[in-house]
Amino acid sequence: MNQFFVLGIGGTGMRCIESLLHLCAMGMFDDTELHLLALDTDKNNGNFARLKEVKEAYCRAKGSDAAARTPLKDTFFSANVKYYEFSPNYDVKSTFQEVFDYGGTQYNHREEADLADLVLTKQVEEFNLRHGYRAQTHLGSMMxxxxxxxxxxxxxxxxxxSFLAQLTKAAQNGTPKVFILGSVFGGTGASSIPIIPQAISRAAERMNGGAVNVLRNAYFGSTLLTAYFNFKTPTGDELNAQKVIATSDKFALNSQVAMMFYDDDATVRSTYQRFYxxxxxSIDWEPMAKRGEEVSKTITGGAEQKNDSHYIELLAACAALDFYNTKPEQLEENKKHAATDYLYRAVGESGRFEFEDFVGQQRAEVFARKFGTLLAFALFCNGEDDFVESVRCGAQKEITEFTGMEVSQVxxxxxxxxxxxxERSEGQLAEGWVRQLHRSAGGGDKFLFNASLFGFNTFKDLMKVNWNKExxxxxxxxxxNNYKKSGIFSGSKFDPFKKMFIAERESSQGWKAITNSGEKLYKxxxxxxxxxxxxT
Structure with missing residues (x-):
């Protein structure tokens, strides 16, 4: 079993972890115990809430008993995900001045207060931190x-x-890989990426009495995710009320300055072995566009901030996958010489995304298989055939091995x-993650799969799609990669699947070695x- 440690930081980091969990469901992290730390100042953020929904669904789909969940291979939901959260507590002390007792500092240590005033404006010292650091990275890194x-x-x-204890244990016994997902143009992620290796290493040392040096023993990688979306410009009244609001018209400049910093700063280069x-x-993507007139104000955070997913977040998750698969010898060489690899991947001028754009040519077919067949599984499970529940309740008379599957697992x-x-909702279909990615890529046939898979609005229309060949x-x-329906006229997509399932049950042995009934079925x-x- 392998271990991998991933931190998602800020709103963008939450959505990148969401994409990472979907990679886990595809089976891209076989035989792996994945430790995920979601780190955001805004604990009530809508993207944070959606991530927790995905995490809970993923983990409980592996079974209700957390202690019995194990990593598997060559199956869906193969990674065993251990999930952790951390949000600085700004409920009582919610501004810089309150956190650092600015009034007392002015009286007892005037020179420190003067230094703060030199680098922080009055508005920055007084804005509410509960919704993040609002592109004030000089403040955010320190906080x-x-x-x-x-x-x-x-x-x-x-x-x-708990996360640091697991990382310390891994660093004591080996050289764990740690990957950070976040943006460089906003607040929380941009503030945290430069300081995270030092911060978690120092924190771990204080917990273990200096017995283990995480910074020395672990390998670190991170995304450098530049501006890719925009949002409503705040009004004068909103600025007066909020004191400081991040504005998307500054994101490109923020990104440019950040990239110059990561290229130039020796401390950062000595702590990270690889940047993606x-x-x-462009920043034409409007992540709340589907909500239309509902969004009448600038949303700085909280439950209302629930951005739609974007394909770049899947690319970021695939960067984490690449780092995970990088040979330790290569990372060790960089670490020894305080060198950092800067990697990027270009997309063709046609604007169409290919599987290799996400995972490289060597893994393209594996990614295509795992991603596509997971979507097919979703259609058979949540579609009119209701396959998994029909097996659990005994409605499929030829398939009786899985009636012990937990109702909650289904x-x-x-x-x-x-x-x-x-998701079905009053005859209409609410967009899930992959449909949002398809829209962000420009729709049509630009995103990996056949356009017909996304060209529907109702459940009835979706069930008419020939996903067997399209x-x-x-x-x-x-x-x-397709198959034929059964029957002469309209035919059935389900019958060939069921026939192949029964044949596979009789001929294969791998599923029998799995303990959990649901995971036997997934295999x-x-x-x-x-x-x-x-x-195959």
Missing amino acids: MYHAILEAAESQMDNELK MLGTD EYLKKYFALLFF LYRTDGVGKD LVYDTLGKLYQF
């Missing part, structure tokens, strides 16, 4: 560093300490697929769809 050390030294248990530079050619599997792809596009990877579905779509 986040302080918050991490304070949490590590706390006498109270917290999830940050990501961005789009419910959470269905919840996961609703978040992944589509799952993948007619060119590129996946063009030959058989994984193998069945791989053969049905002619990948």
Whole structure:
């Protein structure tokens, strides 16, 4: 079993972790225990809430007993995800002046107060921190560093300490890989990426009495995700009320300055072994556009801030996958010489995204198989065939091995697929993650799969889609991966699947070695769809 430590920071980091969890569901992190730390100042953020929904659905789809969940391989939901959260507590002391007792400092240590006034404006010292650092990275880096050390030294248990304890244990016994997901143009992520390796290493040392040096033993990588979206410009009244609001017209400049910093700063280069530079050619994407007239004000955070997902976040998650698969010898060489690799991947001028754009040519077919067959599984599970529930309740008379599957496990599997792809709501379909990615890429056939898979508005129309032969596009990877319906006229997409499932059950042994009934079923579905779509 392998271990991998990932931190998602800020709103963008939350959405990148969301994409990472979907990679886990595809089976891209086989035989892996994945430790995920979601770190945001805004604990009530809508993207934070959605991430927790995806995490809960993923984990509970593996079974209700957390202690019994294990990493698997060559199946869906193969990674065993251990999830942690940390938010600095700004409920009582919610401004810089309150956190650092500015009034007392002015009286007792005037020179420190003068230094703060030199680098921070009055508005920055007084704005509410509960919605993040609002692109004030000079403030945010100091605040986040302080918050991490304070949490590590706390006498109270917290999830940050649990995460650090696992990382310390891994660093004591080996060289763990740590990856940070976040943006460089906003507030929380941009503030935290430069200081995270130092902060978590210092915090771990304070917890273990200096017995283990995480910074020395671990390998660090991160995304450098530049501006890719915009939002409503704040009014004068909003600025007066909020004191400081990040504005998207400054994101490009913020990104440019940040990239210059990461190229020039020796301390950062000595702590990170690899950076992945990501961005789009414009910031035209409006992540709340589907909400239309509902959004009548500038939203700085809280439950209302629930941005739609974007394909660049999947690219960021794939960067984490690449770092995970990088040979330790290569990272060790960089660490020894305080060198940092700066990586990027270009997309073709056509604007169409290919599987290799996300994972490289060597992994393109594996990614296509795992992603596509997961969508097919979602359609058979949450579609009119209701396959998983029909097996659990004994409605499929030829398939009786899985009637012991927990009812809640089926419910959470269905919840996961609703978040992944589509959710039925009064005859209409609410967008899931993959449909939002498709829209962000420009729609049509620009995003990986056949356009027909996204060209519907009702459940009835979706069920008419021939995903047996129109799952993948007619060119590129996946063009030959399809199967025929049964019957002479309208035919059935489900019957060939069921027939192949029964045959696979009889001929294969791998699923029998799995303990959990639901995961036995997932393994058989994984193998069945791989053969049905002619990948094996």
